[in-house]
Amino acid sequence: MSDWTLFEVFVRSKHGLNHKHVGSVHAADAPMALENARELYTRRSEGVSLWVVPSAQITASSPDEKEPLFDPSDDKVYRHATFYDLPKEVGHM
Amino acid sequence: MYAQLVDTGVKRVKTLNEMSPEERHFQEKIDADIKIEAKNWMPEAYRRTLIRQMSQHAHSEIVGMLPEKNWLTRAPNLKRKLQLLAKIQDEAGHGLYLYSAMETLGANRDEELEKLHSGEVKYSSIFNYPSRSWADMGTIGWLVDGAAIVNQVVLQRTSYGPYSRAMIRICKEESFHQRQGYQILLEMMRNGTDEQKAMVQDSINRFWWPALMMFGPHDTDSPNSAQSMQWKVKRMSNDDLRQRFIDQTIPQLELLGCTVPDPDLKWNEARGHYDFGAIDWSEFYSVLKGNGPCNKDRLKTRRNAYENGAWVREAAKAYADKQKQAAA
Numbered sequence: 385m386s387d388w389t390l391f392e393v394f395v396r397s398k399h400g401l402n403h404k405h406v407g408s409v410h411a412a413d414a415p416m417a418l419e420n421a422r423e424l425y426t427r428r429s430e431g432v433s434l435w436v437v438p439s440a441q442i443t444a445s446s447p448d449e450k451e452p453l454f455d456p457s458d459d460k461v462y463r464h465a466t467f468y469d470l471p472k473e474v475g476h477m
Numbered sequence: 478m479y480a481q482l483v484d485t486g487v488k489r490v491k492t493l494n495e496m497s498p499e500e501r502h503f504q505e506k507i508d509a510d511i512k513i514e515a516k517n518w519m520p521e522a523y524r525r526t527l528i529r530q531m532s533q534h535a536h537s538e539i540v541g542m543l544p545e546k547n548w549l550t551r552a553p554n555l556k557r558k559l560q561l562l563a564k565i566q567d568e569a570g571h572g573l574y575l576y577s578a579m580e581t582l583g584a585n586r587d588e589e590l591e592k593l594h595s596g597e598v599k600y601s602s603i604f605n606y607p608s609r610s611w612a613d614m615g616t617i618g619w620l621v622d623g624a625a626i627v628n629q630v631v632l633q634r635t636s637y638g639p640y641s642r643a644m645i646r647i648c649k650e651e652s653f654h655q656r657q658g659y660q661i662l663l664e665m666m667r668n669g670t671d672e673q674k675a676m677v678q679d680s681i682n683r684f685w686w687p688a689l690m691m692f693g694p695h696d697t698d699s700p701n702s703a704q705s706m707q708w709k710v711k712r713m714s715n716d717d718l719r720q721r722f723i724d725q726t727i728p729q730l731e732l733l734g735c736t737v738p739d740p741d742l743k744w745n746e747a748r749g750h751y752d753f754g755a756i757d758w759s760e761f762y763s764v765l766k767g768n769g770p771c772n773k774d775r776l777k778t779r780r781n782a783y784e785n786g787a788w789v790r791e792a793a794k795a796y797a798d799k800q801k802q803a804a805a
Binding site: 387388390406407408409410411412413416423424427428444446447 | 514516517518563566567570573574577578580586642643646650790793794796797800801
C-alpha cells in the first residue's frame with residue numbers, strides 16, 4: 385500500500401465554513417482518495433464537502449523558520465483594534 | 478491498555494540539567510503543555526516510543542474487529558446486525574486514523590503491518606479471548622470499549638499533536654460502542670429468559686479479569702512508565718486508570734443485577750474507591766507471549782485478510798496507472 389499516494393483530507397463541516405484539515409488517506413488515485421476519505425472521515429455527517437490533496441503537493445513552512453516568518457508581526461501591536469484607546473463617548477466602534 | 482508494555486529503550490529518566498540544549502528545549506515545551514508536531518525536533522527515543530505505542534494501538538483496533546465478526550452473521554436481528562457492522566467499521570476507521578498519525582513520524586504502514594503479521598509487534602491481550610455467545614458482544618462493548626475509553630480520554634492530552642487529535646476523534650465515536658454494548662446486556666437481563674440471563678453472567682465472568690489486565694502491569698512492574706510520563710506520551714499510571722475504570726463500572730454492574738468473579742471486591746469508604754483482588758499476571762504474560770486461547774487464530778485471520786486482499790490493491794493500482802496513461 386506504500387506505493388499508493390498519500391492524500392491529505394480537508395472537510396467543510398457546514399456551508400459557510402472553511403475546509404479544515406482532518407487527517408490523511410492512502411489511495412491509488414484521487415477518486416479513490418475521495419471515496420476513502422468519505423468512509424473514514426464523514427461517517428456521522430461531519431461534512432458537506434471534501435477536498436483531497438496529494439501530501440507531496442503541499443509546501444509547508446519549516447519549524448526552523450518560525451521566528452523569521454512570524455516574529456515580525458509580534459511587535460506590530462498597532463495592527464490590532466485594541467491598540468487604539470478611544471473615549472467612552474465614542475461608544476461601540 | 479490498547480498499548481501494553483511499550484518499551485521506551487530508556488533505562489533512566491534524565492533531569493533537565495543532563496539534557497542537551499535541544500532535548501531541554503523539547504522537554505520544556507512538553508512541561509508547558511505545548512504539543513509536539515511532526516516537523517518539530519524530537520529525541521529519537523521519543524519518536525521510536527510513539528511509533529511503537531501508536532502502531533500497537535492501531536493494530537489493536539484492527540485485530541479488535543475479529544472477535545466481533547464472529548457474531549455478524551449470528552446477530553439476533555437486523556437492528557443489532559447493523560449496529561455491530563457500524564461498530565466494526567468504526568474500529569477499522571480508528572486503526573486508520575492511528576496509522577495515519579503514526580506515518581507523520583516517518584513510519585511506514587506496510588512495514589508496521591508486517592511486524593504485526595510476523596508477531597514482532599503486539600496488539601492488546603484482550604483480543605486473544607474468544608467471543609462465545611451473543612452476550613459477549615454486549616460485554617465487549619461495555620467492558621472492553623469501556624476500558625479503552627478510560628485510557629483514551631486521558632490520551633487526548635498526550636504530547637504528540639497528531640496522536641492527540643486522533644484520540645479526540647476516536648473518543649467521540651467510542652461512546653456509542655460502550656452504550657450499545659451495555660444496552661445489549663440490559664435488554665437480556667431485563668427481558669431475557671433465565672438462560673439468556675445466565676449467558677450474560679457467564680460472559681462477564683470470562684471478560685472481567687482480562688478487561689482489568691488491559692491496563693497493563695502494576696506501576697511497580699512497569700519499567701517504561703517513568704519516561705513515558707515525563708514525555709507525556711502517557712498521562713496517567715496503569716493502576717490509576719484501572720482503579721478509575723473499576724470505580725465507574727461497578728455501579729453499572731449492579732444496575733444490570735450481575736456480579737464479577739472477585740470475592741475481594743468491595744467499596745472502601747476510607748479510600749473512596751473499590752478494593753479488588755489480586756490479578757493473575759501469569760495469565761497476562763502468557764497471553765502476550767502468544768499462548769492465549771486465540772492468538773494463533775487471530776494472526777492467521779489477519780494474514781489471510783492481507784494476502785487475500787493483495788489482488789484488490791494491485792488492481793486498484795493498475796487501474797489508476799491506466800487512467801493516468803489514458804489522460805496523458
